[in-house]
Amino acid sequence: MDDEAVVRDAYRHLFGDAEDCEVIAEARDGREAVARYEEVRPDVVLMDLKMPRMSGVEAMTEIGRRHPDACIVAVTSFASLDYVVPALRAGAAGYLVKDAGADELVDGIRQALADEMPLSPRIARALARSIAETPSEPAPKKPKVTFMAPTQREQEVLDHLAQGQSNKDIAMELSISEAAVKAHLRHLGDKLGVRSRTQILVFAYRHGLVSPEPVR
Structure with a gap:
C-alpha cells in the first residue's frame, strides 16, 4: 500500500521473484488500503505511513479494529520515532525502512508471517534508547505492575530481540533451536501478560528489562 506508483511497481517485481510471495492487491492511499483489505484479506500487508486521504497509521488502526488478527508491516522512508511509535x-x-535491501524486505515478510516482528536494528536501538532516556512520569494513583522475572535464558532471548533479531538469528547466537526461542518468547509473554513480540518488546523497554545498548 503506497501512494507512489514507482514504489508499487518495484514491490511487484521484487516479490514476484520470491517463490513464496505473491502480490494480490495494491492501494494508492489509506482509504483504498482499508477497502482492498476487506476485499482480498491478504496474509500480510506492507503499509506506507505517509499517504493521502488517510494515513498509514489511520489505515492500520481501522483494519486492526475490524480484523484484530491482521498482519501489517510498516514500510516507509521515515526512521524517526515520531513515525515508528505511532505505527x-x-x-x-x-x-522496516524503504532503503532496506530486497532480501531484508522479503525476509521481513516471512518474519511477520511467522509472528517474529521484523524491526530494522537501528529502529530497535533508537526505540530502546528513547524509552530508556525518557524519565518515567509519576503516577501515584496507578497500581504498580508486577510480573515474574525472566529466567537467565529468557533474558538472553529478550536482549537479542531488542536488537531486532529474528528467531533464527537468536537461535544461532545462543546455540539453541528456533523452537526453543519461540518457547522462551511464549513463556515471556505469559509472564508479562502480553502476546505478540511487539508487546513483549514494548513492555520490556517500559519496565527496564532490556538495555538500549547493543548486545555484546
Whole structure:
C-alpha cells in the first residue's frame, strides 16, 4: 500500500521473484488500503505511513479494529520515532525502512508471517534508547505492575530481540533451536501478560528489562 506508483511497481517485481510471495492487491492511499483489505484479506500487508486521504497509521488502526488478527508491516522512508511509535501503537507487526535491501524486505515478510516482528536494528536501538532516556512520569494513583522475572535464558532471548533479531538469528547466537526461542518468547509473554513480540518488546523497554545498548 503506497501512494507512489514507482514504489508499487518495484514491490511487484521484487516479490514476484520470491517463490513464496505473491502480490494480490495494491492501494494508492489509506482509504483504498482499508477497502482492498476487506476485499482480498491478504496474509500480510506492507503499509506506507505517509499517504493521502488517510494515513498509514489511520489505515492500520481501522483494519486492526475490524480484523484484530491482521498482519501489517510498516514500510516507509521515515526512521524517526515520531513515525515508528505511532505505527507500533497502531498494531504494526513490524517496521522496516524503504532503503532496506530486497532480501531484508522479503525476509521481513516471512518474519511477520511467522509472528517474529521484523524491526530494522537501528529502529530497535533508537526505540530502546528513547524509552530508556525518557524519565518515567509519576503516577501515584496507578497500581504498580508486577510480573515474574525472566529466567537467565529468557533474558538472553529478550536482549537479542531488542536488537531486532529474528528467531533464527537468536537461535544461532545462543546455540539453541528456533523452537526453543519461540518457547522462551511464549513463556515471556505469559509472564508479562502480553502476546505478540511487539508487546513483549514494548513492555520490556517500559519496565527496564532490556538495555538500549547493543548486545555484546
